[in-house]
Amino acid sequence: MIIENSKVISNIEIANNIFLLTVRSPQIASHGKAGQFCNIKVSNSNYPLLRRPFSICDINNDEVSFLFNIVGEGTKILSGKKENDVINILGPLGNGFLLNDDFDLAVFVAGGLGIAPFPLLQKELKNKKQIERFFGARTAAEIITLDFEESHWATDDGSLGRRGTVLDLLDSEINNFTNYKLKIFGCGPTPMLKALQKYSEEKKIKCEISVESAMACGFGICQGCPVEKNDKSGFYLICKDGPVFNSSDVIL
Amino acid sequence: MNNIDLSVSIGKLKLKNPVLLASGTVGYGNEISKFIDLSKIGAIVTKSISLKPRKGNPPQRIVETSSGMLNAIGLANVGLEVFVKEKLPFLEELKTTLICNIAASSIEEYVQCIRILSEHEIIKAFEINVSCPNVKDGGLIFGNNIEAVKKITSEVRKATEKTLLIKLSPNTADIWKFAEAAKNEGADAVSAINTLVGAAFDIKTKKPKIKNITGGLSGPAIKPVALAKVFEIHRNVDIPIIGIGGISNTEDAIEFLIAGASAVQLGTINFINPNAGIEIIEGLKNYCLQNNVNNISKLTGSYNLS
Numbered sequence: 001m002i003i004e005n006s007k008v009i010s011n012i013e014i015a016n017n018i019f020l021l022t023v024r025s026p027q028i029a030s031h032g033k034a035g036q037f038c039n040i041k042v043s044n045s046n047y048p049l050l051r052r053p054f055s056i057c058d059i060n061n062d063e064v065s066f067l068f069n070i071v072g073e074g075t076k077i078l079s080g081k082k083e084n085d086v087i088n089i090l091g092p093l094g095n096g097f098l099l100n101d102d103f104d105l106a107v108f109v110a111g112g113l114g115i116a117p118f119p120l121l122q123k124e125l126k127n128k129k130q131i132e133r134f135f136g137a138r139t140a141a142e143i144i145t146l147d148f149e150e151s152h153w154a155t156d157d158g159s160l161g162r163r164g165t166v167l168d169l170l171d172s173e174i175n176n177f178t179n180y181k182l183k184i185f186g187c188g189p190t191p192m193l194k195a196l197q198k199y200s201e202e203k204k205i206k207c208e209i210s211v212e213s214a215m216a217c218g219f220g221i222c223q224g225c226p227v228e229k230n231d232k233s234g235f236y237l238i239c240k241d242g243p244v245f246n247s248s249d250v251i252l
Numbered sequence: 253m254n255n256i257d258l259s260v261s262i263g264k265l266k267l268k269n270p271v272l273l274a275s276g277t278v279g280y281g282n283e284i285s286k287f288i289d290l291s292k293i294g295a296i297v298t299k300s301i302s303l304k305p306r307k308g309n310p311p312q313r314i315v316e317t318s319s320g321m322l323n324a325i326g327l328a329n330v331g332l333e334v335f336v337k338e339k340l341p342f343l344e345e346l347k348t349t350l351i352c353n354i355a356a357s358s359i360e361e362y363v364q365c366i367r368i369l370s371e372h373e374i375i376k377a378f379e380i381n382v383s384c385p386n387v388k389d390g391g392l393i394f395g396n397n398i399e400a401v402k403k404i405t406s407e408v409r410k411a412t413e414k415t416l417l418i419k420l421s422p423n424t425a426d427i428w429k430f431a432e433a434a435k436n437e438g439a440d441a442v443s444a445i446n447t448l449v450g451a452a453f454d455i456k457t458k459k460p461k462i463k464n465i466t467g468g469l470s471g472p473a474i475k476p477v478a479l480a481k482v483f484e485i486h487r488n489v490d491i492p493i494i495g496i497g498g499i500s501n502t503e504d505a506i507e508f509l510i511a512g513a514s515a516v517q518l519g520t521i522n523f524i525n526p527n528a529g530i531e532i533i534e535g536l537k538n539y540c541l542q543n544n545v546n547n548i549s550k551l552t553g554s555y556n557l558s
């Protein structure tokens with residue numbers, strides 16, 4: 001965990017209201033892993049007061065990138081960052097995906113901005129495991145292609161790929177992978193994650209999900225980010241115990 | 253003049269400087285120690301500890317508001333036994349001055365906690381949380397009731413020789429009367445303030461933004477309120493005050509000292525800048541140098557009302 005003043009290299013609107021921010025953060029770049037996140041101070045004032053959490057999208061040498069969309073004031077300010085602006089970033093935070101357990105085909109399942117952690121995950125899995133990618137968006141205008149190779153797409157309105165949810169899409173293809181030991185990596189809105197929890201349990205497929213919540217500190221001191229443990233005995237802290245959880249360990 | 257004395261005394265407790273980290277905003281020290289050298293801080297105050305572990309409230313527990321945040325954590329904590337077994341050893345290694353904050357739902361529970369924890373040499377003082385707004389049993393009920401504050405203070409005083417701080421609620425009229433009650437029953441100091449009760453609603457869903465409906469407001473938004481409370485206590489009661497509420501930088505800390513505080517605690521700022529404590533200690537030193545103040549305690553209550 002480091003606090004690094006990071007210079008903006010680029011901040012590009014890659015789809016409607018969706019930005020790819022790349023900063024120079026040598027220390028965070030050298031420690032960050034797929035599934036981890038950073039807590040970013042988007043202004044030097046009290047507006048907004050708290051840092052905002054974003055998944056690490058990719059790392060190239062000493063550069064770290066983040067993928068975000070404008071949802072409120074904080075992300076609006078972030079979208080206005082220009083080359084050479086300096087942003088204060090705290091990270092890398094959280095646990096990241098587990099990659100050394102027993103599987104040979106990684107199945108990425110993402111809804112909307114949930115695609116954010118997958119470029120780095122793809123890099124980390126390269127030459128080690130096979131990958132199938134299933135991505136969902138509301139419409140073709142919100143599709144984020146990044147550098148992914150052959151991905152399966154679903155849109156709610158059918159404007160690109162299969163019409164329907166990313167889970168419908170996954171289910172329509174899953175029988176093609178019966179020869180593999182699968183592991184699903186899921187990231188996206190909570191309703192999608194809930195559906196994925198149910199799906200992976202029914203199909204008995206190993207599954208890790210990246211969970212979100214409001215956060216203040218991002219590193220375990222405020223207790224603001226609980227998610228209920230599966231046995232209802234208490235709460236995990238998403239920032240410290242997660243954000244990636246074994247899908248069956250948490251109640252969303 | 254290089255020998256500026258930043259140390260302050262509160263009861264038997266001698267602090268190397270007046271900058272403390274507030275309860276609930278440093279956990280039990282381990283996570284934040286990666287960002288700040290806790291051995292240089294005046295003291296850290298633990299998250300409120302209760303006799304038994306508390307799960308805390310379900311999400312959503314926090315939300316940002318204008319220059320502040322609401323929280324309803326619900327005193328989630330590991331409980332006294334785990335605290336002693338798992339958290340104290342690390343805190344010992346840190347070589348920081350440790351103040352234990354205690355929350356309880358009965359006077360007996362406060363006393364029992366203090367008895368057990370008093371045996372630990374490393375704990376230098378207790379801060380009694382009579383004022384948490386976010387739990388149904390205890391907390392605010394005590395914090396709003398002057399007789400309860402009297403009773404808790406006197407019983408807890410009997411149970412420990414260590415320095416005793418009573419953390420006051422701002423959610424009451426005449427906070428100075430509570431400070432006076434604490435003083436009369438033997439408290440060494442009061443900490444002021446805990447969070448202010450607040451709420452926020454989503455205008456689309458019309459639902460409260462935090463599950464508990466109301467939460468405690470903290471951060472820069474509450475600083476003027478906190479300063480007024482510190483000032484009110486200082487004018488009316490002769491007891492050391494530890495000022496808390498929205499302190500984010502050196503200037504804020506100095507304002508609290510001027511208004512009557514002997515020391516300050518940093519809360520919400522730790523979430524944003526976990527090294528703020530060290531920066532503020534440095535800033536206080538510079539302020540003293542520039543203003544020919546050789547002893548920081550001379551700033552306490554140095555307001556000029558003429």
Ligand SMILES: Cc1cc2nc3c(=O)[nH]c(=O)nc-3n(C[C@H](O)[C@H](O)[C@H](O)COP(=O)(O)OP(=O)(O)OC[C@H]3O[C@@H](n4cnc5c(N)ncnc54)[C@H](O)[C@@H]3O)c2cc1C
Nearest residue numbers: 052053054055067068069072073074075116212213214215
């Ligand atoms: C671990 C993690 C990783 C994330 N990764 C990404 C990412 O890669 N790309 C991306 O676009 N977004 C990501 N988010 C969501 C992102 O943090 C929010 O979109 C952002 O905080 C919104 O800030 P705002 O000021 O624009 O919105 P506002 O509406 O003004 O403020 C949002 C406030 O609500 C809080 N909040 C409430 N509920 C949630 C919730 N479910 N999730 C997040 N914040 C909430 C925030 O902490 C913040 O204080 C991630 C969130 C987490 C927790």
Ligand SMILES: Cc1cc2nc3c(=O)[nH]c(=O)nc-3n(C[C@H](O)[C@H](O)[C@H](O)COP(=O)(O)O)c2cc1C
Nearest residue numbers: 274275276300323381445446470471497498519520
């Ligand atoms: C997330 C959070 C948790 C807190 N938990 C406690 C607690 O357990 N016990 C306590 O006495 N005060 C608790 N507080 C109150 C702080 O110690 C402090 O009094 C208050 O936040 C005002 O200071 P600030 O504006 O600098 O944050 C908590 C505050 C926050 C923001």
Ligand code: FES
Nearest residue numbers: 218220222223239
């Ligand atoms: S965000 Fe503070 S503990 Fe998780």
